[in-house]
Amino acid sequence: MNVAYFPGCSLHGLAKEYGISVEVVCKHLGINLNEIEDWNCCGATAAHSLNHELTISLSARNLAIARDMKMNKVLAPCAGCFSRLKGASYELRNNSVLAAEVGEIIQAEPPVEPEVSNLLQFIMEDQGLNAVAEKTIKPLQGLKLAAYYGCLLTRPKDVVQFDDPEQPISMDLILQAMGADTVVWAHKAECCGGGYAASDTDIVLDLSGQVLESAQQAGADAIVVACPMCGVNLDSRQEAIAAKKGKKYDLPIIYLTQLMGIAFGYSPAQLGLKRLLTSPFPLLQSKGLA
Amino acid sequence: MHNTADFYHVLRIDQTSNSLREEIKEHCHTDIEMCLECGKCSGGCSNAHIFDITPRKIIQLIKIGEEAKLLKMDALWSCVACQLCVDRCPSSINIPKIMDYMREKAYKQCVPATRPNVELFHELMLGSIKQYGRVAEALMTVQFNIKSKQYTKDAEMGIKMFFKGKLNPLPSRIKNVQQVRRMFRNIPAQREG
Amino acid sequence: MNNRKKTALIIGGGVAGMEAAIKIGNAGYQVLIVEKEPQLGGALNKLYSSFPRWENPQDLVDDKVKKIEKCSAIKTMLNTVVTSAERKEKTFIVNLDSASVSEQVEVDAVVLATGFEMFDASVYGEYGYGAFENVYNSLEFEDQLKAMAGKDKSELPQVVAFFKCVGSRDRSKGFPYCSKICCMYTAKQAGVMKDLNPDAKCFVFYMDYRATGKEYEEFVRSVIEEKHVRYVRGRPAKVLPENGKLMIRAEDTLMGVPVEVAADMIVLASAIVPNAKTGELAEMFAAKTDQYGFIEYDSKNPVQAGERVFFAGACGFAVESLGAQHQGAAAAADVVALFNQD
Numbered sequence: 001m002n003v004a005y006f007p008g009c010s011l012h013g014l015a016k017e018y019g020i021s022v023e024v025v026c027k028h029l030g031i032n033l034n035e036i037e038d039w040n041c042c043g044a045t046a047a048h049s050l051n052h053e054l055t056i057s058l059s060a061r062n063l064a065i066a067r068d069m070k071m072n073k074v075l076a077p078c079a080g081c082f083s084r085l086k087g088a089s090y091e092l093r094n095n096s097v098l099a100a101e102v103g104e105i106i107q108a109e110p111p112v113e114p115e116v117s118n119l120l121q122f123i124m125e126d127q128g129l130n131a132v133a134e135k136t137i138k139p140l141q142g143l144k145l146a147a148y149y150g151c152l153l154t155r156p157k158d159v160v161q162f163d164d165p166e167q168p169i170s171m172d173l174i175l176q177a178m179g180a181d182t183v184v185w186a187h188k189a190e191c192c193g194g195g196y197a198a199s200d201t202d203i204v205l206d207l208s209g210q211v212l213e214s215a216q217q218a219g220a221d222a223i224v225v226a227c228p229m230c231g232v233n234l235d236s237r238q239e240a241i242a243a244k245k246g247k248k249y250d251l252p253i254i255y256l257t258q259l260m261g262i263a264f265g266y267s268p269a270q271l272g273l274k275r276l277l278t279s280p281f282p283l284l285q286s287k288g289l290a
Numbered sequence: 291m292h293n294t295a296d297f298y299h300v301l302r303i304d305q306t307s308n309s310l311r312e313e314i315k316e317h318c319h320t321d322i323e324m325c326l327e328c329g330k331c332s333g334g335c336s337n338a339h340i341f342d343i344t345p346r347k348i349i350q351l352i353k354i355g356e357e358a359k360l361l362k363m364d365a366l367w368s369c370v371a372c373q374l375c376v377d378r379c380p381s382s383i384n385i386p387k388i389m390d391y392m393r394e395k396a397y398k399q400c401v402p403a404t405r406p407n408v409e410l411f412h413e414l415m416l417g418s419i420k421q422y423g424r425v426a427e428a429l430m431t432v433q434f435n436i437k438s439k440q441y442t443k444d445a446e447m448g449i450k451m452f453f454k455g456k457l458n459p460l461p462s463r464i465k466n467v468q469q470v471r472r473m474f475r476n477i478p479a480q481r482e483g
Numbered sequence: 484m485n486n487r488k489k490t491a492l493i494i495g496g497g498v499a500g501m502e503a504a505i506k507i508g509n510a511g512y513q514v515l516i517v518e519k520e521p522q523l524g525g526a527l528n529k530l531y532s533s534f535p536r537w538e539n540p541q542d543l544v545d546d547k548v549k550k551i552e553k554c555s556a557i558k559t560m561l562n563t564v565v566t567s568a569e570r571k572e573k574t575f576i577v578n579l580d581s582a583s584v585s586e587q588v589e590v591d592a593v594v595l596a597t598g599f600e601m602f603d604a605s606v607y608g609e610y611g612y613g614a615f616e617n618v619y620n621s622l623e624f625e626d627q628l629k630a631m632a633g634k635d636k637s638e639l640p641q642v643v644a645f646f647k648c649v650g651s652r653d654r655s656k657g658f659p660y661c662s663k664i665c666c667m668y669t670a671k672q673a674g675v676m677k678d679l680n681p682d683a684k685c686f687v688f689y690m691d692y693r694a695t696g697k698e699y700e701e702f703v704r705s706v707i708e709e710k711h712v713r714y715v716r717g718r719p720a721k722v723l724p725e726n727g728k729l730m731i732r733a734e735d736t737l738m739g740v741p742v743e744v745a746a747d748m749i750v751l752a753s754a755i756v757p758n759a760k761t762g763e764l765a766e767m768f769a770a771k772t773d774q775y776g777f778i779e780y781d782s783k784n785p786v787q788a789g790e791r792v793f794f795a796g797a798c799g800f801a802v803e804s805l806g807a808q809h810q811g812a813a814a815a816a817d818v819v820a821l822f823n824q825d
Contacts, residue, residue: 009425014456038465040423045371046415048390050397053477058419061473095319105476107469155373158382165377166608166721184614186723186730191336191372198431198444199411203368207336217726236447275454326652326718328690329734334609334720338734338741347739378609378720380653 001126004071004114005033006062008081008228009041015078015228017272021257022077022119024271028135028264029127033075036065042084045195053098053105059088060102063111073126074116077257079227080195082118083152083160089116090159118153119226119256120170121162129177136263139179142287145259146220147171147182148211149189150230165189171256175224178263185218187211192233201240208233209241212249221283222252224259231255235277252280262289307355314352318391322349324381331375331385341365342404345375345385352388361396365389367405398481407438420474423464428457488513489822492577492590494565494764497525498804499796500596501547502811503818508554510819515588516551516559517579519760523548523559525598526797527804531628534671534803535702543804564760568593568767573791573825575768591825592791592818593768595778596811597761599797602650602657602754609721610646612751617729618722620649620753621665624672627748631679639680640747644731645669645687646719650754652690657754658775663801665752666693670703672750673712685712686744688719688733696803715742722749755801768792786814793817 011019026033039062047055063085066074076082092099092110099110117125123132147168154165163170168189172182192211193204211234215223225231235253242248253276261271268290273280284290315321325346332344342364343351351360366389375385396403403409414433418425428448435443451457464470489512493500496518508514522528524544533540551557563581575593579586601620605613612618617640619627631639647665650657670692673685692714694700706712719733728745735742757776765772770788771779778794781787788794795810796802802810 009427009461012424012462013427013458014451016456038423040464040470041415041419041425043419044415044425046412047419048371049393049412050416051394051477052390054416054474057473057477058470061469105473107472107476151370151372151374155377156384156386157377164608165373167611167614184724186725189608190721190723191370191374193336194370194372196370196408198434199408200368200405201444203337203340203370207370214723214725218724236451239447275456277450277454324654326690327736328648328718329716329736330718330720331734332720332736332739333717333733333741335741344734344739344741346734346736374720377655380648380655380657380718382655 001030002032002034002071003122004066004069004074005035006039006066006074006076006081006085007035008076008078010078010080010228010232014232015255017258017275018077018228018231018255020272021255021261024266025257025260025264028261028266029131031127034069034071036062036074037069039065042081044080044084048084053101055084056088056091056098057102057105059085060092060111061106061108063089063114063116064106064108066114067111072114074114075119075122076116077119077226078229079118079150079152080229082116086116087159089114118162120149120153120174123174124170129173132174132260133177136178137265138263138289140175140259140263140287140289141179143180143283143289144219144221145175145180145182146185146215146218146223147175147188148215148223148225148230148234150225150227151189151191151194153226154189171224171226174256175259178260180259183215183218183220185214185220187214192230194229194233197229197233197237201237204233204237205241205244208237209245212238212241212251215251216249220251222254222280224254224256226256238278250278252276252278252283254280301354303354310352310355310357314388314391318384318387320384320387322352322383325349325383326380328380330378330380331383334374334378336370336372336374337368340368348385348388349383360392361399361401362404364404366393366396367403367408400481407434410434410437418461420471421467422461423467423470424461426458426461428452428459429461487589489825490515490588490590491592491594491818492517492575492588493594493596495525495596495598495796495798496520496523496559496561497596497598497796497807498527498543498547499598499807499811500525500594501551502808503594503596503795503815504557505547505550505554506812506815507818508551508556510815512556512819512822514557515590516557517563517565518559518561519564521561523551523561526622529622529625531625531632532671532675534667535696535698537671537674540804565764565767570769575791592793592821594814594818595761595764595768595770595788595792595794595798596796597758597764597798599755599801600758602756604649604751604753606656607649607751610649610719610749610751611722611724611729615722615724615729617747618749618751620751621668621672624750628672628675628679636680636682640683641680642684642728642744642746643673643676643686643748643750644719644744644746645673645685645750645752647687647689647752648718649751651752658756660775661693662752662755663693664755664803667696667699667702667803669750669752670706670712674706674710677710677712686746687712687714688717689714690716690718696805717742755797757798761798770794784817786810786817791821
C-alpha cells in the first residue's frame with residue numbers, strides 16, 4: 001500500500017525514536033511511506049494561535065504536494081501535525097471562501113482531495129487488528145499498559161470522526177491484539193499540556209502530572225503514546241513533576257510503534273528505545289521482551 | 291460608550307452591543323446564542339482552574355460585547371486548545387475557535403499578552419518556519435531562553451536530550467523555502483502599527 | 484352485520500394502558516391488553532417510590548390490576564407481542580405472538596401505550612457509563628434503592644451525585660428536548676437516598692429545575708430544605724476515577740468556579756426516548772411519529788394518532804404516572820365515543 005507520509009518536525013527531532021519506529025513498523029506491514037516532498041512545518045500551536053489563514057495555508061501546501069504526488073491518503077503520526085492537516089482539510093472542504101483565499105496564498109488549487117489519517121486510525125481502518133495480530137511473533141504478554149490518547153487523535157470529534165473522544169479504545173485494541181493487557185483509567189483522553197512545554201512549563205507539569213498519577217493509580221507499568229508532544233511531555237518532565245509533587249513515578253513512556261516493533265520481532269536498538277529518558281528496559285527485560 | 295470593562299458599577303445591559311456576537315458568528319461559524327449556560331465547558335476545561343475568565347463567562351462577555359476585556363484576558367494565553375469544551379458542549383459551540391479568533395485579534399492590535407513567553411515562543415516558531423520552512427526544537431529553545439532571559443531553563447534536560455540524539459542544532463532548510471516565504475507575504479499584515 | 488362485540492386493543496400494559504382498559508371495559512366494551520412482559524404495570528414495577536407524594540408505585544399497580552381482574556370485559560395477554568396488523572374498513576385483523584401460541588384477533592380500535600426507554604448513556608464517554616463501576620441510569624438506580632432499603636447505612640454509599648439532562652437538552656449527543664420528568668424523579672431519588680442514609684451527601688447537578696405540576700415545586704423545595712440534598716447549578720463535564728472514588732468535575736455556575744465531588748455512586752437522568760418497538764407498531768396502524776419516534780399528536784385531538792387509533796402515556800412523550808393516567812382515560816373516552824357512534 002502506498003501512502004503519503006508527513007513526519008513533521010518532531011519525528012526528526014525530539015521524537016526521533018517515534019519516526020524511526022513508524023518507518024520500521026510500516027515497512028514490516030508492507031506500507032510504502034512516500035514522504036511528502038519538501039514538506040514544511042505544519043505551524044503547530046504557533047500558527048493557529050496567531051494566524052488562522054497561515055495555519056490553513058501551511059497545511060494546504062503540504063496537502064497540495066501530496067495530491068500532486070497522486071496520493072489519496074496522508075499518514076501523519078504526530079497528533080499535532082495530524083490535527084493541523086486534518087483541520088485544514090476539513091475547512092478547505094467546508095468553507096469555499098476560505099479555500100479560495102488559501103488558493104491565492106499558496107498559489108495552487110486548494111487541495112481538498114487527500115484524506116488525512118493519524119496512526120491509530122490508519123492501523124484500525126487500513127490495516128486491521130488481524131494484520132497486527134498475525135505479525136506478532138513476540139507477544140507483549142505480562143505488560144500492563146495505559147493507552148494514552150490525549151487530545152488531538154480523536155478531537156474535535158466532528159472533524160476527526162474517529163473513535164470515541166472521551167473513552168477511546170482503538171489503541172487499547174491494538175495493544176491487546178499484540179497480547180498486552182491495558183488498564184481502564186481516567187485520564188486516557190485528558191490533556192498533557194501540549195505545546196506549552198517550553199513556553200509555560202508549569203502548565204505541562206500540572207496536567208502531565210495528573211496523567212502520570214492516574215496511570216499509576218490504575219496499576220499501569222507504562223504509558224503508551226502515539227503523539228510526540230504527549231511522549232516528550234510525559235517522559236522528559238517526570239523529574240520536574242517529581243520535584244514539584246514530591247512523588248516519583250518512573251513510568252516509561254513508550255511510543256505505540258516501538259511496542260509494535262518489539263512484537264514484530266525487532267530489536268530495541270532498531271526501534272530507538274534507548275532514546276527514551278525514562279528507561280523502559282527494566283520493565284521490558286522483566287517480561288523477556290528486551 | 292461608557293467603560294464596562296471593570297464591573298465596579300451596575301452593568302446597563304440595555305446599552306451593550308451585539309456586534310461582537312455577530313462578528314464571531316461570521317468568522318468562527320459558531321453561534322453563541324445556542325449557549326444553554328450549563329457550564330459543561332468550564333467544568334471540564336483542562337485549565338479553567340488557572341483561567342481568569344472561564345469559557346462560560348467568555349460567552350457571556352461576548353453577548354454583551356465586552357471586547358476590551360476579552361482581548362486582555364489571560365485565558366487567551368493559557369488555553370491548551372485541547373478541544374474538550376467543543377466536544378462536550380451540548381450545542382457544539384466552538385470555543386477553541388473563538389479563543390483563536392480573539393487571540394489573533396489581540397495580537398494584531400498589539401494588546402500585551404498576559405504571558406509574554408507564550409507569545410514569544412509562537413513568534414519564534416513562526417520565524418523559524420519563515421526562515422527554514424521547518425522548526426528545530428533545539429535552536430528554538432536556545433533562542434527562547436535567550437530572549438526570555440531564562441538562560442539556564444531546561445539546560446540539564448537539554449544535555450540529556452542531546453546525548454539521546456534528540457536535538458538537531460539546526461533545522462534542515464526546505465528546498466522551496468521561497469514559496470513558504472511568499473505565503474507569509476501573501477497573508478494580510480499580522481500586526482498593526 | 485357482525486354480532487361480535489366491539490373490542491379495543493390496548494398495546495402495552497403500563498399505567499396508561501391499564502387506565503384506558505379499565506375505563507373502556509367498565510363502559511361495557513370488550514378490551515384486549517397485550518403486554519410483552521410477564522406482568523402488568525410497565526415502568527412502575529421498577530420504581531421504589533413516586534413523586535410528589537412519596538407513595539409506593541406498587542400500590543398504584545395493584546389497584547389497577549385489581550380493577551382489571553374485576554372487569555370481565557377485559558382480557559389480558561402477557562408475554563405477548565403484536566406481529567402484524569391489517570386494516571379492514573372499520574376493524575383491524577391483528578396477529579399476536581406469545582411463547583406458546585400465535586393468534587389472530589379482530590378489533591375495532593387500538594390504543595398504543597408502549598411506553599418509554601432510557602437513552603443509552605454510554606454515548607457520554609465523559610461520564611463513564613458502561614466503562615466505570617457505580618455509574619447508573621435512573622431506572623437502574625431504582626433497583627439500587629430497592630436493594631439498599633433495609634441495609635445498615637454503613638453499607639450504603641456515602642456520596643451520591645445525580646446528573647440531570649443526560650441526552651436531554653443536548654443537540655450534540657442527544658436531543659434538543661427536555662425530558663420533563665427527570666427534575667422530579669431526581670429530586671425523589673435524592674430524597675429517598677437521604678432517607679435511607681441520612682449521613683449520605685447527595686448532590687444534584689442541574690441546569691435549572693422544572694417543577695411545573697401540582698405540588699411539584701413544594702416537593703423539590705422539601706428535598707432541598709428538609710432532606711438537605713445539595714443542588715449544584717452546572718452540568719458535569721467529566722468523571723475521573725481516582726483513589727477508588729468517582730471524581731466529578733463540574734462548574735458551579737453560580738460561583739463561576741470549577742468544583743469537584745468525589746462520589747461513590749453516580750446516577751444519570753438519561754433522556755426519555757420512545758420504546759424501540761413504537762415505530763414499528765405505529766407503522767402497522769398508520770400512526771404518525773415525530774422526528775424522535777414519539778407518536779405524533781393532533782392539536783385538536785390530543786390522544787388520537789390516526790383513524791381508530793389512539794395513544795396514551797410515554798409513547799407520545801415523557802410523562803409522569805399521573806399524566807399517563809389522564810391520557811389513558813382520555814384515550815378511553817375517545818374509544819367509547821367512537822364505539823357509541825358506530
